[in-house]
Amino acid sequence: MSWSATIRMRLGALDLDVDLRGGNAPVAIIGPNGSGKTTLLRTIAGAFRPASGVIEIGGVRVFDGENATDLAPERRDVGYVPQGCGLFPHLTALDNVAFALIPRGAPLAERRESALRIMERLGCAHLSGRLPGSLSGGEQQRVALARAIACEPRLLLLDEPLAALDAPARRALRTYLASHLAEQGRPALVVSHEARDVYALGTEVHVLERGRIVQSGTPEAVARAPATEFVEAFFEG
Amino acid sequence: MSYGTPERPSDRRGRLLLLLAAAPILFLLVVPLIALGIASSPADLASGVRSPLFGPALWLSARTTLITLVIVVGTGTPLAWWLASSSGSGARTLEALVDLPIVIPPAVVGIALLETFGRSGLFGTPLSALGVQVPFTTLAVVLAQVVVSAPFYVQAAVAAFRRIDRDMLLVARTLGQSARGAFLRVAVPIALPGLVGGAALAWARALGEFGATLLFAGNLPGTTQTMPLAIYAALESDVRVAVALSLVLAAVSLGLLFALRMAPRAWAAALGTERRGA
Numbered sequence: 001m002s003w004s005a006t007i008r009m010r011l012g013a014l015d016l017d018v019d020l021r022g023g024n025a026p027v028a029i030i031g032p033n034g035s036g037k038t039t040l041l042r043t044i045a046g047a048f049r050p051a052s053g054v055i056e057i058g059g060v061r062v063f064d065g066e067n068a069t070d071l072a073p074e075r076r077d078v079g080y081v082p083q084g085c086g087l088f089p090h091l092t093a094l095d096n097v098a099f100a101l102i103p104r105g106a107p108l109a110e111r112r113e114s115a116l117r118i119m120e121r122l123g124c125a126h127l128s129g130r131l132p133g134s135l136s137g138g139e140q141q142r143v144a145l146a147r148a149i150a151c152e153p154r155l156l157l158l159d160e161p162l163a164a165l166d167a168p169a170r171r172a173l174r175t176y177l178a179s180h181l182a183e184q185g186r187p188a189l190v191v192s193h194e195a196r197d198v199y200a201l202g203t204e205v206h207v208l209e210r211g212r213i214v215q216s217g218t219p220e221a222v223a224r225a226p227a228t229e230f231v232e233a234f235f236e237g
Numbered sequence: 238m239s240y241g242t243p244e245r246p247s248d249r250r251g252r253l254l255l256l257l258a259a260a261p262i263l264f265l266l267v268v269p270l271i272a273l274g275i276a277s278s279p280a281d282l283a284s285g286v287r288s289p290l291f292g293p294a295l296w297l298s299a300r301t302t303l304i305t306l307v308i309v310v311g312t313g314t315p316l317a318w319w320l321a322s323s324s325g326s327g328a329r330t331l332e333a334l335v336d337l338p339i340v341i342p343p344a345v346v347g348i349a350l351l352e353t354f355g356r357s358g359l360f361g362t363p364l365s366a367l368g369v370q371v372p373f374t375t376l377a378v379v380l381a382q383v384v385v386s387a388p389f390y391v392q393a394a395v396a397a398f399r400r401i402d403r404d405m406l407l408v409a410r411t412l413g414q415s416a417r418g419a420f421l422r423v424a425v426p427i428a429l430p431g432l433v434g435g436a437a438l439a440w441a442r443a444l445g446e447f448g449a450t451l452l453f454a455g456n457l458p459g460t461t462q463t464m465p466l467a468i469y470a471a472l473e474s475d476v477r478v479a480v481a482l483s484l485v486l487a488a489v490s491l492g493l494l495f496a497l498r499m500a501p502r503a504w505a506a507a508l509g510t511e512r513r514g515a
Contacts, residue, residue: 042404042407045407045410045411046407046410046411047403047407072410072415072416073407073410073411074410074411074412074413074414074415074418076411078411079411080407080408080411081408082402082404082405082407082408083404084402084404086402086404086405086407086408088405088409088423088426088427089427090426090427090429099409099412099422100412100413102412102413102414102418102422103412103413103414147412148411148412150412151411151412151413153411
């Protein structure tokens with residue numbers, strides 16, 4: 001499976017102009033605050049309509065500025081985990097995951113059973129009965145990842161999955177994410193703001209600054225020859 | 238806010254002064270209700286309830302306010318959702334317009350409704366051609382209640398919908414829900430405490446509606462004489478009936494207020510903790 005996104009758009013003060021592609025391995029996106037990372041993910045998910053460009057996910061053209069192709073988010077087959085996870089506060093962890101299976105039309109009991117199996121696979125079945133408000137940040141991320149994977153997306157969009165975690169939780173989730181994403185063999189676009197996360201996750205990293213990709217490559221290569229001050233500071237820290 | 242530390246004496250004096258300054262308003266808020274509660278003996282109350290004014294007014298109020306509530310929630314919810322998810326100046330203007338009936342005196346609303354649906358009003362000619370009379374009917378009672386109560390619901394619903402994280406709705410969409418599905422399965426359940434609170438406020442306002450109803454619908458027993466109008470009518474004949482009616486209205490309103498205060502807390506408790514920051 002592969003994906004590509006050529007996006008040109010203006011949103012408030014942000015002028016986004018990117019050309020990205022990826023295969024079955026996760027791709028990391030780094031960049032300073034306000035560089036357009038979150039807008040990029042939201043646009044691929046279908047929240048905003050670019051002025052021009054083409055977005056292809058798993059061989060399906062979900063957006064094409066040339067011919068008015070613009071699939072709704074529910075038809076793009078992406079799994080989106082926003083900053084803060086976006087778990088539905090009124091549903092238990094299990095029902096959050098089962099929510100992703102609603103379009104299959106199975107009865108609730110069956111959906112819950114499938115959801116529990118997915119949570120078992122991701123090692124978070126023990127959280128199934130809990131409400132999101134009672135979960136720690138790391139636990140929320142696991143449930144959110146299980147929910148995003150449940151509908152078998154062709155592209156995972158993870159926005160700062162490791163932010164707002166304390167150091168031990170961060171280490172644990174970093175290893176967890178890296179191994180599960182590798183095991184899934186599923187394309188993923190992961191926004192990150194720490195070098196260690198990028199080393200653990202990404203076979204490839206793209207640096208986004210003021211809406212433009214300013215450098216791309218393996219984390220090692222990018223760290224060796226930083227193109228901007230931000231990149232230098234990022235890999236130094 | 239309490240930090241759980243003992244208060245300094247000077248702070249305590251300051252807080253006592255504040256309370257003292259507030260005493261007159263507290264007196265006015267609480268004492269009349271107590272006076273109402275102890276005004277009549279149980280025998281007086283029983284005779285009030287048996288009055289021919291009581292039953293029809295109670296039934297009419299219950300019926301009309303429930304219809305009003307259905308109309309307000311049914312039409313106010315989509316409006317609130319639209320207002321909460323639009324950012325244009327048109328939406329801001331419309332939002333201000335929706336709030337108008339809160340500041341406009343009910344008597345003015347009554348006259349405005351007469352000028353709209355009355356015989357010589359804006360729609361008077363077509364309505365009478367169709368043989369439809371709106372003023373001084375039960376329909377007029379409902380219309381007056383809808384106008385004065387809708388802003389309370391819409392305001393609360395807009396605020397509740399605005400608090401919903403937009404990303405959460407995008408997540409629901411990526412999980413296969415249409416815009417409608419995301420609204421019904423995610424936005425409404427999350428906003429529910431706010432929606433219920435707004436509906437309760439709107440219902441209380443509709444239940445107490447007097448001025449617009451009197452001018453637009455009149456005071457006809459059984460047709461347009463709701464509880465507040467029956468109190469007004471009873472005052473001229475038998476104060477005991479007025480007090481009995483008032484006590485019932487006050488009890489219902491207190492019940493609503495209690496539900497209003499408790500519902501969000503119960504909801505938060507049901508969700509485990511207070512909602513975390515977005």
